[in-house]
Amino acid sequence: MNPFQMNAMDIVGEINEFNSKLAQGLKTLSELDEIDVGVSEKEAVYKEDNLVLYHFKPRVKQKNAVPLLVVYALVNRPYMADLQDGRSMIQGLLDEGLDVYLIDWGYPQSVDKYLTLDDYINGYIDRCVDVVRETSNQQKINLLGICQGGCFSLCYTALHQDKVKNLVTTVTPVDFHTKHDLLSHMVQKIDIDQVVDTMGNIPGEMLNWTFLTLKPYSLMGQKYVDLVDILDDKDKALNFMRMEKWIFDSPDQVGETYREFIKQFYQQNGLVKGTVKVGEQIIDLQNIKNPVLNIYAKDDHLVPPDSSKALEGCVGTDDYQSLEFPGGHIGIYVSGKAQKMIPPSVSQWLGERC
Amino acid sequence: MSQNFNNPFGGLDWTDLQKQMLETLMNFGKQNTSFSSSGFSSGNGNQWADAMDMWWRAFKPSSSNNNFEMFNKMLEQSRMFYLLSEHFSKIFQAFENTNQTEQSLNNLLVEQFEQLQAVLDQQHNMFSWSQIVDQCEQPAQLFKNLFSDKSIFSGMPINDFSPEVKKIREKFFTMPGLGYSREMQEKMQEALRLWAHYQDNYQEFQTIMSCLNHEAMDLMRKRLMKMHKDGEKVESMRQIYHIWVDSNEEVYGEFVFTEEYSELNARLVNSLMAFKKQSHEITEDYLKSMNLPTSSSIQALERRQHELRKQVRDMQAELKAVKAELGKTQTVSKKVTVEDKKAKSEKPKTKAEHKASKKTTKKAAKPTVKSSSRAVNLNKSRKKKSEKQAATNKKSEIKNADDKGMIEIKF
Numbered sequence: 185m186n187p188f189q190m191n192a193m194d195i196v197g198e199i200n201e202f203n204s205k206l207a208q209g210l211k212t213l214s215e216l217d218e219i220d221v222g223v224s225e226k227e228a229v230y231k232e233d234n235l236v237l238y239h240f241k242p243r244v245k246q247k248n249a250v251p252l253l254v255v256y257a258l259v260n261r262p263y264m265a266d267l268q269d270g271r272s273m274i275q276g277l278l279d280e281g282l283d284v285y286l287i288d289w290g291y292p293q294s295v296d297k298y299l300t301l302d303d304y305i306n307g308y309i310d311r312c313v314d315v316v317r318e319t320s321n322q323q324k325i326n327l328l329g330i331c332q333g334g335c336f337s338l339c340y341t342a343l344h345q346d347k348v349k350n351l352v353t354t355v356t357p358v359d360f361h362t363k364h365d366l367l368s369h370m371v372q373k374i375d376i377d378q379v380v381d382t383m384g385n386i387p388g389e390m391l392n393w394t395f396l397t398l399k400p401y402s403l404m405g406q407k408y409v410d411l412v413d414i415l416d417d418k419d420k421a422l423n424f425m426r427m428e429k430w431i432f433d434s435p436d437q438v439g440e441t442y443r444e445f446i447k448q449f450y451q452q453n454g455l456v457k458g459t460v461k462v463g464e465q466i467i468d469l470q471n472i473k474n475p476v477l478n479i480y481a482k483d484d485h486l487v488p489p490d491s492s493k494a495l496e497g498c499v500g501t502d503d504y505q506s507l508e509f510p511g512g513h514i515g516i517y518v519s520g521k522a523q524k525m526i527p528p529s530v531s532q533w534l535g536e537r538c
Numbered sequence: 539m540s541q542n543f544n545n546p547f548g549g550l551d552w553t554d555l556q557k558q559m560l561e562t563l564m565n566f567g568k569q570n571t572s573f574s575s576s577g578f579s580s581g582n583g584n585q586w587a588d589a590m591d592m593w594w595r596a597f598k599p600s601s602s603n604n605n606f607e608m609f610n611k612m613l614e615q616s617r618m619f620y621l622l623s624e625h626f627s628k629i630f631q632a633f634e635n636t637n638q639t640e641q642s643l644n645n646l647l648v649e650q651f652e653q654l655q656a657v658l659d660q661q662h663n664m665f666s667w668s669q670i671v672d673q674c675e676q677p678a679q680l681f682k683n684l685f686s687d688k689s690i691f692s693g694m695p696i697n698d699f700s701p702e703v704k705k706i707r708e709k710f711f712t713m714p715g716l717g718y719s720r721e722m723q724e725k726m727q728e729a730l731r732l733w734a735h736y737q738d739n740y741q742e743f744q745t746i747m748s749c750l751n752h753e754a755m756d757l758m759r760k761r762l763m764k765m766h767k768d769g770e771k772v773e774s775m776r777q778i779y780h781i782w783v784d785s786n787e788e789v790y791g792e793f794v795f796t797e798e799y800s801e802l803n804a805r806l807v808n809s810l811m812a813f814k815k816q817s818h819e820i821t822e823d824y825l826k827s828m829n830l831p832t833s834s835s836i837q838a839l840e841r842r843q844h845e846l847r848k849q850v851r852d853m854q855a856e857l858k859a860v861k862a863e864l865g866k867t868q869t870v871s872k873k874v875t876v877e878d879k880k881a882k883s884e885k886p887k888t889k890a891e892h893k894a895s896k897k898t899t900k901k902a903a904k905p906t907v908k909s910s911s912r913a914v915n916l917n918k919s920r921k922k923k924s925e926k927q928a929a930t931n932k933k934s935e936i937k938n939a940d941d942k943g944m945i946e947i948k949f
Contacts, residue, residue, distance in 0.1 A: 188626075188629070188630045188633065188771075188772050190630060190772070190773065190774070190775075191630075192627070192631075194774075195623060195626075195627050195630075195775055198623075198774055198775050198776070199586055199620070199623055199775065202616075202619065202776075203586070203590070206590075206612065206616055209612065210609055210612065213608055213609065214609075233847075294836075294840065295840050295843060295844075296844075297837075297840060298840060298841055298844040299844070303848070307851065366794060366795065369794070369795060369799075369800055370794070370799075370800065370803055372800055372804075373800050373801055373803075373804030374803070374804045374807050374808060375804075375807075375808045375811065378808060378811045378812065378815065379807065379811050381815065382811045382814050382815040382818065383811070383814075384837070397794075398794075399787060399791075400787075400790065401783045401786040401787045401790070402783060402787055404611075404615075405615050405618060405783060406615075406779075406780070406783045408611045408612045408614075408615040408616075409612075409615045409616065409618075409619050409776075409779060411612060412612070412616075425608070428608065
């Protein structure tokens with residue numbers, strides 16, 4: 185039997201339909217103005233260098249007096265957690281009656297290239313935590329770390345037990361040497377010292393390129409061909425463009441922090457081995473005695489589930505819980521499924537530990 | 539075309555062009571029921587892609603839309619889709635003319651895929667390293683300029699990687715430096731060696747990626763054969779495109795987890811960085827000779843600034859702690875004073891005094907509040923003074939720290 189159930193007219197017809205969609209799609213794109221991102225109303229309560237600490241305005245009556253500080257990664261921009269109406273983890277948390285703060289790291293400049301992990305963890309994060317504690321009049325606050333921000337939150341919590349009540353980590357790598365960790369595999373033999381010494385700050389484009397090469401044909405090709413099917417709908421086009429904007433909105437990485445992070449976390453797997461050094465202090469995750477909720481994504485191609493799940497055996501707390509999200513690394517924040525699952529779960533878990 | 543900006547498809551209507559082509563093909567189809575590849579391709583190009591490119595060339599200059607980059611990505615991938623469509627239409631046509639056995643399908647796929655691979659090899663490689671190399675184009679260009687006619691290395695073929703030229707270059711790399719410009723000559727030789735080393739790695743990377751593409755085509759052929767065997771149907775060109783993407787992703791996905799890839803990737807990045815670093819050094823030498831600021835001098839300033847910033851923050855934290863401590867002490871001393879007064883006022887010696895004291899307790903309460911409020915005012919005023927003083931001290935401390943920092947930090 186002929187497996188190709190197409191004749192000449194079918195093919196020409198399909199391509200013609202594709203072309204019409206493509207033309208319509210390009211027309212839709214040309215009509216789009218500025219892509220708006222970040223939906224929840226917020227106020228800057230603290231600024232330092234490039235950093236801005238935001239406090240989100242409540243949307244409902246607060247149910248939990250202990251504020252929640254969201255620590256974002258240095259990679260990409262934090263508006264991914266608050267992308268648009270109905271696709272915002274922040275919005276969901278506010279609707280659960282939580283008092284939410286978020287650290288926006290901004291865009292590092294050349295002058296920031298000597299900032300270290302110590303500056304970020306014992307400096308910036310600690311000062312933000314103090315601001316939140318003072319503002320809310322709470323001795324201890326809740327932390328929620330996102331990806332690399334989760335690693336920072338773990339380090340911070342291990343060093344500052346007196347200031348953290350509960351810790352939530354989301355898609356956070358802990359064991360960097362698991363079987364399916366492609367990012368880790370790619371950087372194992374790269375001379376990071378030479379890269380940082382040569383480049384200073386690491387260009388955001390270089391990181392983009394690295395992420396795209398994880399699945400090049402899907403991420404650089406297929407995505408744009410399949411896009412023609414949704415571009416007749418302006419709202420869907422806008423949704424796509426918001427994600428696209430976020431993906432390519434990559435701040436440069438501060439050189440010294442990049443050096444320390446890649447070498448100690450990725451190459452030496454120091455977080456599970458207990459060898460990560462922040463300033464003069466060694467990070468021992470066993471010091472974390474407060475409750476921990478670890479949320480990971482089942483289909484995460486950037487942070488494999490096994491990498492996150494390793495946290496259970498590392499922390500010193502008796503109150504550890506994990507939650508598997510049925511989706512990917514980004515879907516956990518922006519998908520419809522995530523909106524129904526993540527904020528309510530976090531809120532309930534924190535509520536039980538007020 | 540600017541007048542057509544509101545209608546980006548005005549002027550030259552690409553969809554009209556496509557319709558015309560469709561009509562031509564349909565007429566052709568009426569005369570001949572079999573496929574005709576000539577309907578799809580003209581010479582080495584692809585008419586669908588050509589029409590799209592023609593429209594895009596006309597539209598592009600008139601538009602200032604911010605989504606240009608997005609347009610380009612879509613158009614680039616659409617070209618790939620057209621290319622696959624064109625080649626598969628040839629396969630379908632050829633297959634229709636055979637006895638449609640498994641063997642004939644396999645032979646056809648092998649033959650046509652070889653042709654397709656040859657075309658893909660000439661296309662822009664999705665995996666092009668050029669995106670990252672762009673970051674390094676500037677130093678590379680500068681380096682190339684050094685081999686211009688005015689250079690002592692003029693005529694050196696740095697981008698020729700034939701074995702013969704490679705031999706000559708290797709000899710050149712080991713040539714001892716001579717005379718006044720010996721140091722610079724050695725640095726240039728080293729840069730050239732690093733550039734050649736990087737180019738070798740780049741070539742190796744591209745060769746391996748190309749092999750992966752071939753493997754992917756082979757996997758795709760096997761998948762189509764399996765579909766044929768299982769009686770599954772391919773009903774659209776998009777389905778073909780997805781099979782092509784999945785096959786490439788699978789082959790690539792397997793390779794990137796190997797040790798070979800880890801080493802290949804590292805060699806490529808490390809050699810590129812080594813060349814770039816050497817280029818920086820050469821650039822620095824030139825800038826220094828012209829008494830212009832260099833990258834290292836700016837880095838030194840940035841490091842000093844970073845250290846100073848840290849010192850200021852540490853002092854701010856200390857100041858805050860001192861203030862808090864001072865506040866505690868003042869509160870305690872205030873409490874002690876009030877308690878002392880209270881104790882004195884509550885120290886009746888005689889019954890009469892005790893009674894009198896009891897009587898005056900209520901009256902005394904008011905003045906106590908007054909005096910307490912006075913104390914608060916006094917404290918506020920003291921606090922202001924102390925803050926002013928602290929600010930002055932801080933300024934002088936920062937200045938001192940500045941001086942200190944400039945002396946202490948050595949590079």
